[in-house]
Amino acid sequence: MPERKKEFSSYLENVSLILVGILFVLFPIFFLSTTTDAFVEPKELLLIILSSLALLIFGFKTIVEGRLRLRTSPFGLPMLLFILVTLASAILSTNKADALTAFAPLLFVGFLYFVIINVVSNQKQLLLLLGTLTVGAVLSSLLTVFSFFKIYLLPFAYTHATYFTTFGSLLDQAIYYALILPIAGYFGYEYINHISSPKRSNAAPFSTEGTTHHKKAPAFMGLFGVGFLVIAIGLGLTVYMLFTNQKPLILPFDVGLQTAFAAISQNNVFKSLLLGSGYGTYLNDFTMFKPASYNTNEALWAFTFFRSSSFFLEILATTGLLGIGVYGMIIYRVIKEKNFFLPLMLALLASLALPFSFTLTGLLFILLALFAVVCIQNNPQKFGEAEFSLFAMKRRLFSGESGVHAQQTPSERKISRIFPVIFFIIVILVLAVPLYLTSRFILSDMTFQQSLVAESENNGLATYQLQTAAISMFPYRDIYYRSFSDTNLALANALAENQPKNSSPSAQIQKDILTLIQQSINAGRAAVTIAPETSFDWNNLSSIYRSLIGFGQNADQFTILTLNQAIALDPNNPQQYINLGGVYYQLGQYDNAIREFTIAINLKPDYANAYYNVGHAYEQEGQYGNALTAFQTVKQLVGGNAANVKIINADIATLNSQIATSKNGTSQPGKNPQVSPIPQNQQQPITVNKPGTTLPPHNPKEKIPAPTVSVQGPTPSTGPTTVSATPTK
Numbered sequence: 001m002p003e004r005k006k007e008f009s010s011y012l013e014n015v016s017l018i019l020v021g022i023l024f025v026l027f028p029i030f031f032l033s034t035t036t037d038a039f040v041e042p043k044e045l046l047l048i049i050l051s052s053l054a055l056l057i058f059g060f061k062t063i064v065e066g067r068l069r070l071r072t073s074p075f076g077l078p079m080l081l082f083i084l085v086t087l088a089s090a091i092l093s094t095n096k097a098d099a100l101t102a103f104a105p106l107l108f109v110g111f112l113y114f115v116i117i118n119v120v121s122n123q124k125q126l127l128l129l130l131g132t133l134t135v136g137a138v139l140s141s142l143l144t145v146f147s148f149f150k151i152y153l154l155p156f157a158y159t160h161a162t163y164f165t166t167f168g169s170l171l172d173q174a175i176y177y178a179l180i181l182p183i184a185g186y187f188g189y190e191y192i193n194h195i196s197s198p199k200r201s202n203a204a205p206f207s208t209e210g211t212t213h214h215k216k217a218p219a220f221m222g223l224f225g226v227g228f229l230v231i232a233i234g235l236g237l238t239v240y241m242l243f244t245n246q247k248p249l250i251l252p253f254d255v256g257l258q259t260a261f262a263a264i265s266q267n268n269v270f271k272s273l274l275l276g277s278g279y280g281t282y283l284n285d286f287t288m289f290k291p292a293s294y295n296t297n298e299a300l301w302a303f304t305f306f307r308s309s310s311f312f313l314e315i316l317a318t319t320g321l322l323g324i325g326v327y328g329m330i331i332y333r334v335i336k337e338k339n340f341f342l343p344l345m346l347a348l349l350a351s352l353a354l355p356f357s358f359t360l361t362g363l364l365f366i367l368l369a370l371f372a373v374v375c376i377q378n379n380p381q382k383f384g385e386a387e388f389s390l391f392a393m394k395r396r397l398f399s400g401e402s403g404v405h406a407q408q409t410p411s412e413r414k415i416s417r418i419f420p421v422i423f424f425i426i427v428i429l430v431l432a433v434p435l436y437l438t439s440r441f442i443l444s445d446m447t448f449q450q451s452l453v454a455e456s457e458n459n460g461l462a463t464y465q466l467q468t469a470a471i472s473m474f475p476y477r478d479i480y481y482r483s484f485s486d487t488n489l490a491l492a493n494a495l496a497e498n499q500p501k502n503s504s505p506s507a508q509i510q511k512d513i514l515t516l517i518q519q520s521i522n523a524g525r526a527a528v529t530i531a532p533e534t535s536f537d538w539n540n541l542s543s544i545y546r547s548l549i550g551f552g553q554n555a556d557q558f559t560i561l562t563l564n565q566a567i568a569l570d571p572n573n574p575q576q577y578i579n580l581g582g583v584y585y586q587l588g589q590y591d592n593a594i595r596e597f598t599i600a601i602n603l604k605p606d607y608a609n610a611y612y613n614v615g616h617a618y619e620q621e622g623q624y625g626n627a628l629t630a631f632q633t634v635k636q637l638v639g640g641n642a643a644n645v646k647i648i649n650a651d652i653a654t655l656n657s658q659i660a661t662s663k664n665g666t667s668q669p670g671k672n673p674q675v676s677p678i679p680q681n682q683q684q685p686i687t688v689n690k691p692g693t694t695l696p697p698h699n700p701k702e703k704i705p706a707p708t709v710s711v712q713g714p715t716p717s718t719g720p721t722t723v724s725a726t727p728t729k
Contacts, residue, residue, distance in 0.1 A: 005064060013062040016054040016119045021132035023050040027362070028140040028176055029166045033156065034446050040358050041445065044105040045680040047362055048438055050564070051112040052431050058115055059427040062420035068388040073117045074337060078329040079456070081367070083110040084281040085673065089319045092271060093278020095531045097320075097476040102280020104434050105358055109365045111431075116369040117376070126373050130183055131224070133273060137180040138227045139640035141234025142167055144173070148237050163246055170238055171248040172357050174692040175350055177235040179363060181228065182342040182595075188225030217667035220403070240373050249303060250343055250355060251286070255294055256309025262289035263317040270322030277533075278318035282308055284533040285317045287570040295574060297605040302684075311356035334371070388419045437474075444474035451483070460494065481527035482540045489544055493693050514702060515694070521705050522543055528562075528707070539579070540709060543692060546583060550697035553683050553706035559583050562707050573728060574600035574607050580691025593617040608637035608644070612686040615651070624659045634686060644686050 021546035023046060027652035032042040062068050086106060090099035125647040143166060146153050152160040167173040227427060242248060247383045264286040266272040277285050283306045295301045308314035316324045331348055334341075350356075376383040451466035467484045474480070482556050492513045499505045507511070524541035531537050548555040560583060581596030597614035601605060615630030631652050 003064075009061050011062050012057050012064065013119055013121075016057045016061070016115060017125055017128065019050050019054040020119065021129060023047060023112075024129060024132040024366070025139070027653075028136045028359070031166050031168075032538070033158065034440070034449055034450070037168070037647060038443055039166065039440075041639060043359055043362070045438075046434070047112065047440055048105060048108045051108045051115060054115045054119070055111050055431065057425055059116060059420075059424040060726060063424055066417045066420065068419040068423050069385045069390070069423070071118050071376060071385050072081060072383050074375050074383065075113075075330060075368055078111055078112060078333060079368070080325055081326045082323070084104075084328065085275070085322045086319055089275040089277075089323060092275055093281055094533045095281050095284060097530050097536075098478070099278035099280050100210060101476070104376045104438055104441075106279070106361070107434060109362055112362075113365055113369040113372075116366075117372055120373045123377060126370065126377070128132055129188075129370060130187070133370075134180060134184045134224060134231075137177055137184075137234075138174070138230045141177065141230045144234045144237055145230075151378045157357075163241055164281070167239075167357075167359055169248070169357065170242050170246045171250075171354070172359055174235060174242060175360055175666065176363060177231050177238060178351070179343045179367065180243050180346050181231050181235060181305035183348070184224045184231055186224075186342075187221040188228045190221050191225075192225070199473065203613060234558070239400075249300060249305075251305045251307070252294075252297065252308045253313075255290055256313040257291040258291055258315040259285050260308065260313045264320050272320065274320045274322050274502070276316070276318045276323060279323075281533070282306060282314050284535075284569070288533070292570055292572045292603055294572065295607075301604065304437035306695050307357070309355065309357040311351040311361065311666065334368070337371075338377055339374055341367070341374065343367050344371045361692060365425060386421075387497055394640070399509045414695045416721050430620070436494055440474045441477075444470040444477070444480070445471065448483070449488075455712050456485070460487070460491055464491065476530060478527040478531040478534060478537050481523040481530065482537060485520045485523035485527070485544055488516045488523065489693055492520065492696055493547075496696050513695075517548065517702075517704065520582075520692050525708055531599060533569060534577075535566045535569035535573075538562050539576075542566060542579070542583075545704075546586075546691045547693040547695055548704060549586065549691075549694075551695045551702060552698075553701045555701075555704060556583070556705065558704075558706055572603060574603040574610055576614055577603070578610055578689050581613060581617070581642045584692075584718045585620070585689065586611070586691070590617045594621070608634050609684055609686050611637070612648070612651075613689055615618060616688050619658070624655060628652070628655055628659065638686060641685075647686055 002038075019493045027043055030042050030046050031039050035041045056503055080280070083106065086103055090096065090103040093099035116129070119131060120678075130405075143153060143164075147164050148162055150162060151684065154160075158164075163170065164175045167176065242682055262279045264272050286305045286308075296590065308317060310325070312324070314326050323614045329478035334344060344364075344419070347360075347364045347367055350360075354504065356364070385524065448465055448470040451463045451470060454462035454466060464487050466486055467480065471480045471484060495509060495513050495516070499509070511543065521541075523546055524537070524544045527537040528534075528541055542559050545552075545555045545559040545562060549559065560580070563576070563580050563583060569579065570576050574578070577600040581593040581600070582595060584590070584593035594617045595612055597617060600610040611630045611633045615627045615634065618624070618630060631648055638648060
């Protein structure tokens with residue numbers, strides 16, 4: 001019976017090892033078209049599923065063995081602290097739902113680290129995992145090489161592109177290949193050494209101590225040499241594409257540094273300083289704290305960054321000094337070890353200088369776990385196994401001494417069998433909630449993706465139904481509510497526009513329109529409730545209210561109120577002030593419109609659309625000289641864009657005609673700023689800011705709900721702005 005139990009235990013250990021190996025092979029190449037993010041999100045799902053299965057099997061193995069033995073590792077404590085700090089930052093984040101959603105995959109990375117440490121017990125198993133990690137990179141590299149030469153191995157039409165990558169980013173792909181390449185190169189070199197001089201090749205993997213390889217290892221290592229060549233070619237082609245047609249967009253380091261320090265110096269300084277803004281919420285840090293000088297970067301100013309300039313700066317901004325301190329502890333422990341693991345050292349250096357997606361973050365901690373195994377195998381006396389038993393509890397809860405189990409009395413041994421059961425129950429409980437929420441999230445995300453497909457096919461009913469289903473599955477994602485609000489508003493507008501001219505809609509149609517408008521506003525308010533520091537959500541809510549000006553009571557006030565909050569959360573974005581100026585222009589408040597358009601010009605003096613809007617506002621005010629000056633500036637700025645030049649020439653001709661016939665045409669023009677023409681692709685189409693959707697005026701105006709969330713955010717000059725409103729009764 002003991003032999004059968006031992007065999008079954010060994011079988012379970014091998015199953016866990018195989019699951020980890022499958023993860024390593026599929027991780028770089030796994031993608032789905034059925035999720036909103038086709039590349040990173042499927043990799044998160046794959047890691048969550050396989051690491052959970054491996055952990056459950058390991059827990060069941062301890063029950064089969066009748067004892068609980070866990071290995072210690074050099075990075076176990078800092079890894080645990082890193083998980084706990086990121087969790088705390090997520091829980092205390094203002095955008096709690098976003099932060100916890102981003103934290104969930106990282107939690108399973110921690111579980112994977114634990115599994116690798118406790119499952120890999122010898123060099124043969126370590127070599128197997130290193131081999132599977134290499135195989136995954138080789139398969140991805142082959143796809144890259146064939147795609148580059150227009151040989152498409154995958155059957156999906158959307159993958160038939162020269163620059164297709166299973167990472168979703170050529171930069172991520174290049175970094176991934178660069179980190180795996182040394183593994184393949186090391187063992188390929190070992191194979192060459194073994195062939196040329198068998199006696200010389202007797203070092204353990206990535207070790208400074210002599211330990212003989214498995215007898216079959218040299219032949220197996222020959223495949224690493226082939227893998228090295230394939231990965232090197234894939235890396236070369238990826239770098240070539242990065243420096244030619246697919247140059248990566250990376251946030252300038254000075255901007256990343258400034259936003260990081262600003263993020264940890266918010267209103268609640270103590271909380272922000274220690275735990276940052278919340279893990280996974282860098283988008284909000286960027287919009288809120290990017291400097292006005294960012295607008296001078298013609299290549300980047302219109303882009304919103306979800307990741308900082310480097311993983312290190314993102315950790316600082318989102319998890320504060322505690323997060324960066326624990327991450328620094330990990331780096332210190334790695335450097336302190338006598339062994340040298342080049343892939344991990346490269347990963348840590350890259351994390352200091354480059355942005356990391358989840359794919360690279362996962363690989364970083366996978367490499368950390370593999371290096372921990374190397375350290376354990378090279379220092380078995382320093383990093384041993386801790387057995388949890390009744391006897392161990394008598395010896396201060398646990399002991400790493402060999403033969404502990406044999407020293408227990410039969411009654412102690414019997415009672416000690418409860419520890420594996422307790423451990424397995426804890427594993428189930430720890431996995432249950434995140435797995436349940438993850439499954440709901442994935443199902444809702446796939447449903448939401450179907451709604452986007454239906455929307456692209458102009459199927460309004462299917463879009464509505466699918467988005468309703470997605471929200472019911474996972475009601476914690478602001479993008480669902482944001483899209484649902486747009487869908488309801490579009491349906492309401494379609495119903496209103498489809499009515500015959502000079503006829504009143506039926507009572508049922510009116511009721512349906514009001515219901516859709518109510519649902520649109522409620523969805524918009526739900527989005528800002530879930531993510532109160534996301535300017536996109538406030539912009540969305542303001543656009544809903546703006547479309548109801550003339551239809552709903554106080555819609556103009558609610559539009560300005562919510563748009564001011566969007567500005568407070570994105571204070572140095574000139575487009576925000578153009579939007580607000582557009583609202584004032586729509587309301588006929590031209591002085592206010594001029595003020596907002598002027599702020600946009602001050603933030604970005606070469607923004608043609610800002611001058612174009614302020615020119616029309618001056619024109620409406622009768623300040624024709626100032627209007628002409630603004631229009632002439634626009635003409636200078638859009639010199640490389642034929643369509644824009646045609647528009648502005650027509651406007652100038654109209655304005656000159658007005659000046660010639662108007663008694664007020666003698667207004668003093670303002671100074672014409674000295675600007676240089678901007679390339680055609682750098683200037684957006686010029687247009688007077690208008691609402692995207694406008695419902696027909698309604699008399700009397702309908703009562704509509706007011707915004708209900710009160711949050712604070714900095715503004716460029718006047719400090720915190722508070723938005724507060726109560727619902728209309």
